[in-house]
Amino acid sequence: MKSLTLGYSPCPNDTFIFYALVHDKIDTKNLKFKETLFDVETLNQKALNTELDLTKISYHAFGHMRKNYCLLKAGGALGKDCGPLVIAKNEYTMEELRGKKIAIPGKLTTAYLLLHLYNPDFRLQTSDLLEMPFDKIIDAVAKEEVDAGLIIHESRFTYPSYGLKQIIDLGEWWEKQTGLPIPLGGIIAKRSLGEGLNKKINKTIKASIEYAFSNRAEPMDYIKKHSQELSDDVINQHINLYVNDYSLDVGQDGEKAVNELLSRAEEAGIIPKVKQEIFM
Numbered sequence: 001m002k003s004l005t006l007g008y009s010p011c012p013n014d015t016f017i018f019y020a021l022v023h024d025k026i027d028t029k030n031l032k033f034k035e036t037l038f039d040v041e042t043l044n045q046k047a048l049n050t051e052l053d054l055t056k057i058s059y060h061a062f063g064h065m066r067k068n069y070c071l072l073k074a075g076g077a078l079g080k081d082c083g084p085l086v087i088a089k090n091e092y093t094m095e096e097l098r099g100k101k102i103a104i105p106g107k108l109t110t111a112y113l114l115l116h117l118y119n120p121d122f123r124l125q126t127s128d129l130l131e132m133p134f135d136k137i138i139d140a141v142a143k144e145e146v147d148a149g150l151i152i153h154e155s156r157f158t159y160p161s162y163g164l165k166q167i168i169d170l171g172e173w174w175e176k177q178t179g180l181p182i183p184l185g186g187i188i189a190k191r192s193l194g195e196g197l198n199k200k201i202n203k204t205i206k207a208s209i210e211y212a213f214s215n216r217a218e219p220m221d222y223i224k225k226h227s228q229e230l231s232d233d234v235i236n237q238h239i240n241l242y243v244n245d246y247s248l249d250v251g252q253d254g255e256k257a258v259n260e261l262l263s264r265a266e267e268a269g270i271i272p273k274v275k276q277e278i279f280m
């Protein structure tokens with residue numbers, strides 16, 4: 001039996017996707033997965049150090065590690081109306097946020113890349129940014145510890161209850177710019193595992209998602225265990241938004257969106273230029 005290290009986040013979409021895989025609900029084709037759960041920026045850093053055989057990753061982070069990892073076609077988070085938001089307690093324009101303190105969920109997140117790409121003339125100094133776990137950002141904005149926050153995941157469902165306002169939807173901006181779905185995060189595997197094994201892994205992840213779709217209620221206890229006491233309603237909203245047809249297979253639109261994101265990041269000098277196939 002082949003043992004593989006697997007990293008994913010405690011967010012409902014990831015625990016939903018990988019529930020069947022790590023609970024022996026499907027045939028794993030003689031593969032054993034040793035899972036570890038961390039927030040996405042920690043996973044990004046672990047992948048930079050090639051610590052995991054396969055892991056959830058921000059597409060931005062993947063741009064820095066294409067030589068060691070390839071993308072799988074199943075398990076990712078792409079879609080429409082699901083991008084990161086900039087929120088604040090006070091009414092601001094994006095231009096008015098220059099020089100103000102903004103909380104971000106990590107410099108390797110796709111959210112931060114989109115903030116960079118939003119406008120070539122809009123640049124933030126390092127001193128203007130405060131990195132923190134994504135689930136701490138709303139509270140920091142509400143308490144005015146920062147002027148604004150760049151939020152991801154389930155935060156887009158909960159920020160209004162804190163009396164906060166949306167400044168910009170960076171996913172909506174991306175969709176208007178490109179006509180493509182927003183690529184947020186994907187599953188990467190070490191190239192050294194080989195194409196044959198990575199294809200087997202991909203099929204197994206797809207089977208895990210199909211099991212979860214067919215047995216929607218079954219993974220809920222596992223999801224709740226890791227979801228920081230979110231309500232059932234927020235959990236289901238989260239899964240419905242981030243787990244979709246693109247999660248089963250990224251497809252041509254998804255591949256085009258990922259390539260467009262990485263190409264723009266290369267042109268902006270944010271990630272190195274690499275000539276290499278990105279999907280396995």
